[in-house]
Amino acid sequence: MMRILAALVAAVVLTGLGAASWAAGAADQPKRGGTLIYGLSTEPPDLDPHVNSGASAGTVKMAVYQGLVRYGHGGSIEPALAEHWGLVGQTQYVFHLRPGVKFHNGDPLTASDVKFSLDRILDPRTGSALRSSLRAVKRVEVMDPMTVKIVLSQPFAPLLAYLAQPYGAIVDAKFVQGGANLRSTMMGTGPFKFVSWEPGQRVRLVRNEAYWEPGKPYLDAINFVPLADAQTRLTALRAGDIMLMDFVPQEQMNAIARDSQLRLYADVGIFMCIIFNPQRKPYDDVRVRQAIAYAIDRDAVVKTIFDGRGTPITGDVIPASWWAHDRNADGMYTYRPDKARQLLREAGYGDGLRITIMAPITYSLHTRTAQVLQAQLAKVGIQAQLDLPEWAVVLNRHNQGDFAIEVRGLSASVNDPDFLSLFYESDSPYYPKQVGFKDAQLDQWLDEARVVGNQAIRKQLYAKIEERALTLAPWVYIAWGDQGEAARAYVRGYDHYPGPLGTYSGYSLSSTWLAK
Amino acid sequence: MPRVAMGAYVLRRLIAAAAMTAAIATAVFLLLRAVPGDVVVVMLGENAASPDKIAAMRHALGLDRPLLEQYTVWLAHLARGDFGTSILSGRSIGAELAVRVPRSLELGVFALAAAVLLGIPLGTLAARRAGRPLDLAITGVSVLGLTFPSFVVGSVFVLVFGLVLHWFPATGYVAFSDDPLGHVRHLVLPALTLALTFAPVVLRMTRAGMLETLSQDFVRTARAKGLAERAVMVRHVLRNSLIPVITVLGLQAGELIGRIVLIEYIFNWPGVSSLLLTGAFERDYPLVQAVVVVVAAAFVLINLLVDLTYMLVDPRIRLA
Numbered sequence: 126m127m128r129i130l131a132a133l134v135a136a137v138v139l140t141g142l143g144a145a146s147w148a149a150g151a152a153d154q155p156k157r158g159g160t161l162i163y164g165l166s167t168e169p170p171d172l173d174p175h176v177n178s179g180a181s182a183g184t185v186k187m188a189v190y191q192g193l194v195r196y197g198h199g200g201s202i203e204p205a206l207a208e209h210w211g212l213v214g215q216t217q218y219v220f221h222l223r224p225g226v227k228f229h230n231g232d233p234l235t236a237s238d239v240k241f242s243l244d245r246i247l248d249p250r251t252g253s254a255l256r257s258s259l260r261a262v263k264r265v266e267v268m269d270p271m272t273v274k275i276v277l278s279q280p281f282a283p284l285l286a287y288l289a290q291p292y293g294a295i296v297d298a299k300f301v302q303g304g305a306n307l308r309s310t311m312m313g314t315g316p317f318k319f320v321s322w323e324p325g326q327r328v329r330l331v332r333n334e335a336y337w338e339p340g341k342p343y344l345d346a347i348n349f350v351p352l353a354d355a356q357t358r359l360t361a362l363r364a365g366d367i368m369l370m371d372f373v374p375q376e377q378m379n380a381i382a383r384d385s386q387l388r389l390y391a392d393v394g395i396f397m398c399i400i401f402n403p404q405r406k407p408y409d410d411v412r413v414r415q416a417i418a419y420a421i422d423r424d425a426v427v428k429t430i431f432d433g434r435g436t437p438i439t440g441d442v443i444p445a446s447w448w449a450h451d452r453n454a455d456g457m458y459t460y461r462p463d464k465a466r467q468l469l470r471e472a473g474y475g476d477g478l479r480i481t482i483m484a485p486i487t488y489s490l491h492t493r494t495a496q497v498l499q500a501q502l503a504k505v506g507i508q509a510q511l512d513l514p515e516w517a518v519v520l521n522r523h524n525q526g527d528f529a530i531e532v533r534g535l536s537a538s539v540n541d542p543d544f545l546s547l548f549y550e551s552d553s554p555y556y557p558k559q560v561g562f563k564d565a566q567l568d569q570w571l572d573e574a575r576v577v578g579n580q581a582i583r584k585q586l587y588a589k590i591e592e593r594a595l596t597l598a599p600w601v602y603i604a605w606g607d608q609g610e611a612a613r614a615y616v617r618g619y620d621h622y623p624g625p626l627g628t629y630s631g632y633s634l635s636s637t638w639l640a641k
Numbered sequence: 642m643p644r645v646a647m648g649a650y651v652l653r654r655l656i657a658a659a660a661m662t663a664a665i666a667t668a669v670f671l672l673l674r675a676v677p678g679d680v681v682v683v684m685l686g687e688n689a690a691s692p693d694k695i696a697a698m699r700h701a702l703g704l705d706r707p708l709l710e711q712y713t714v715w716l717a718h719l720a721r722g723d724f725g726t727s728i729l730s731g732r733s734i735g736a737e738l739a740v741r742v743p744r745s746l747e748l749g750v751f752a753l754a755a756a757v758l759l760g761i762p763l764g765t766l767a768a769r770r771a772g773r774p775l776d777l778a779i780t781g782v783s784v785l786g787l788t789f790p791s792f793v794v795g796s797v798f799v800l801v802f803g804l805v806l807h808w809f810p811a812t813g814y815v816a817f818s819d820d821p822l823g824h825v826r827h828l829v830l831p832a833l834t835l836a837l838t839f840a841p842v843v844l845r846m847t848r849a850g851m852l853e854t855l856s857q858d859f860v861r862t863a864r865a866k867g868l869a870e871r872a873v874m875v876r877h878v879l880r881n882s883l884i885p886v887i888t889v890l891g892l893q894a895g896e897l898i899g900r901i902v903l904i905e906y907i908f909n910w911p912g913v914s915s916l917l918l919t920g921a922f923e924r925d926y927p928l929v930q931a932v933v934v935v936v937a938a939a940f941v942l943i944n945l946l947v948d949l950t951y952m953l954v955d956p957r958i959r960l961a
Contacts, residue, residue, distance in 0.1 A: 140917065153762050167917065168915070170684075170729045170730050170923075171729070171730055171731065179766045202801075252694075252698075257917075306731075308730070309730075309731070309732060323740070323816075324730075324732070324737055324740065324741075324911075324916075325740075325741060325911030325912075325915050325916065326814055326816070326911045329814060347854065350813065350909075351909075351911075351915070352812065352909050353906075353915065353918070353919075354906065354907075354909075357812055357906075357907065357908075359910055360800075360803070360811050360812060361811055361812045361813060361909065363804055363811075364799075364804050364807070364810065364811035364812070365807075366803075366811055366812050366813045368808050400699055487922065514677070515678065515922065516683075517677075517678030517679070517682070517922060517923060517924050518677045518678045520678070520682045520683060521677060521678050521679045521682050522677070522681070525694075605861050623679075
């Protein structure tokens with residue numbers, strides 16, 4: 126009797142489990158159809174896939190264009206238009222193209238399109254985002270219609286990491302040579318086809334029926350709608366006028382995470398830092414720069430600026446989840462007001478110091494950080510004044526060196542520690558690069574680290590680089606904070622990419638679907 | 642007044658309006674260049690640190706030419722109705738304005754119509770019940786309407802009608818050709834918000850004008866000769882009370898242009914305001930110049946029309 130009962134119970138439980146897992150399976154089964162309305166913080170200024178015209182524009186371009194490789198879910202590099210590739214010697218990459226891929230106008234993808242696209246990226250007239258990063262590329266050769274070779278002038282470890290960025294898009298050579306203006310129209314191999322751009326109103330894409338990934342994409346169409354004001358964007362999401370939005374204001378993230386109607390997709394994506402102008406007194410004195418680094422209570426910044434959704438940076442700026450992160454440097458700059466005062470005394474500012482902090486009023490994250498710093502620096506005897514011009518003015522004054530201390534929010538643009546070279550290298554073209562900071566030792570190490578293939582050796586080099594950079598303190602790192610998107614709960618299959626790759630999350634629109 | 646004199650008056654006003662627009666165009670051109678910030682740096686973004694690149698781009702865009710040359714070239718094109726191309730997007734500004742201006746105009750016209758439809762009947766009602774509870778209620782509410790700035794009213798509307806009641810979409814725009822009903826539904830909240838900020842003015846001017854007219858002798862005469870109250874009101878009182886209302890409408894229409902920018906921003910209505918804002922933030926000189934010139938021209942034109950309307954409504958003004 127007991128046995129029968131036990132068997133019965135087991136049967137019921139098993140059936141229950143089976144039903145539950147079947148139900149879960151059905152709910153997770155992607156459904157085809159529907160139009161996604163995506164609210165963007167910025168209307169794309171142009172549609173050229175090779176030009177970086179901001180993260181929002183990038184999301185639109187990513188849905189239409191593809192490169193040889195791409196970032197997959199979780200941020201790993203995976204094949205896209207190249208099915209596989211190999212390294213010949215140390216300086217030649219051979220890419221074998223995926224057969225049967227067609228552009229949206231029906232043209233087949235060939236090796237000459239790849240050569241044309243990469244040449245266009247390397248052409249200074251294009252103003253492409255990747256040109257300076259790919260300066261190790263000597264030439265691109267068509268080996269046969271489906272094979273292309275990239276010849277490097279020296280070994281270059283992060284090549285794939287750069288090519289996986291959306292700026293490595295492959296365009297149709299015939300289409301562009303035929304006079305198409307890539308600034309105002311799009312035509313690629315991606316999951317969605319460009320239909321129209323109605324300025325101020327929307328960019329409309331529809332499903333590419335001939336897309337090479339089986340079954341994808343799930344959505345019939347995407348309408349990208351510009352909604353510049355973050356609060357308006359969030360209101361539109363709450364009202365259901367839009368289904369997905371980018372750049373969620375940090376102070377609203379916890380509220381969104383609690384809302385059952387909405388879903389938050391966020392991860393550490395932006396770090397706040399201070400940039401000094403070392404050509405000005407007293408910032409030419411490393412002790413003053415270090416004093417400021419010690420005077421910042423980073424935990425308090427995370428609490429006030431990122432609503433607790435962030436991590437203080439006490440050492441290495443390379444994200445803690447990366448292989449290259451140097452744990453030994455962590456804890457180098459913690460909140461030590463006594464040490465800060467002592468350094469100021471040594472530098473001759475024991476009686477106090479008056480400074481001016483520049484931050485763009487255009488971005489509340491930056492201005493709020495500047496305000497918190499102002500309060501914290503006062504505790505070690507530094508009287509800070511805030512100087513809050515608009516973004517366009519900040520860019521200009523930075524380039525002209527017309528500032529003393531500046532607050533910036535930045536990210537790593539590539540999933541490789543080589544992003545540090547944008548910050549520290551003498552001839553870096555990077556826009557927030559510090560004016561007048563040059564260090565031959567850092568230049569040399571950065572060069573070496575880029576060339577070496579062995580990850581263990583690279584890790585050691587980056588540890589040395591970070592240690593030296595932190596000691597020289599041309600920048601003071603404050604904290605990594607969350608950045609991300611929010612969606613209605615019925616939006617499924619969307620994925621926020623980890624860490625600094627967050628702005629490439631648009632790649633996951635090919636697997637996004639609507640459960641309603 | 643003889644026909645010739647009237648024609649001369651209209652011509653004089655037209656020339657003054659054209660001169661005013663030209664003066665504004667010049668001022669905008671000079672002011673924009675005095676503002677710090679550089680479109681080329683914004684445009685080059687992450688790659689802007691190299692001075693060669695900035696110089697090359699500036700040369701390509703013609704921004705390295707002498708200011709006077711840039712100005713005359715721009716003015717010559719403007720005179721031919723050519724607004725040039727946006728530095729940032731490379732698109733024709735004229736084509737962009739052709740899409741955006743009608744949207745702003747639509748919002749403005751609907752708001753104006755709603756303000757008149759609300760203001761005049763309520764003002765008439767208040768005047769007829771002057772001093773009684775209904776009058777106090779109407780004028781009281783209108784004071785509230787005057788007091789709250791349009792962006793507060795707009796945000797409350799978004800919250801109440803968009804987020805809580807879901808009667809109307811909170812923000813956005815749908816083209817009439819895509820979905821006529823959806824288009825109107827998107828129009829309601831922004832138009833009503835705009836209307837509510839100056840319906841009170843129309844209401845109060847109507848009420849005051851009516852009260853003044855009601856005390857006139859000819860009204861007593863009209864009543865004495867046995868005209869129905871309705872006829873007295875519509876034919877004699879209302880018509881004679883409308884002149885100050887038209888004046889106020891003219892003034893308000895000018896102010897409306899400014900408020901539309903704000904309302905378009907709150908409701909994400911893709912009219913001229915987002916064009917103006919992006920242009921201003923990114924220092925896209927030709928874009929900002931074009932929008933400001935068009936808006937200024939609209940303002941001047943409205944004032945001209947108001948002046949000419951007086952002439953039609955009130956013969957006495959023709960003598961001035």
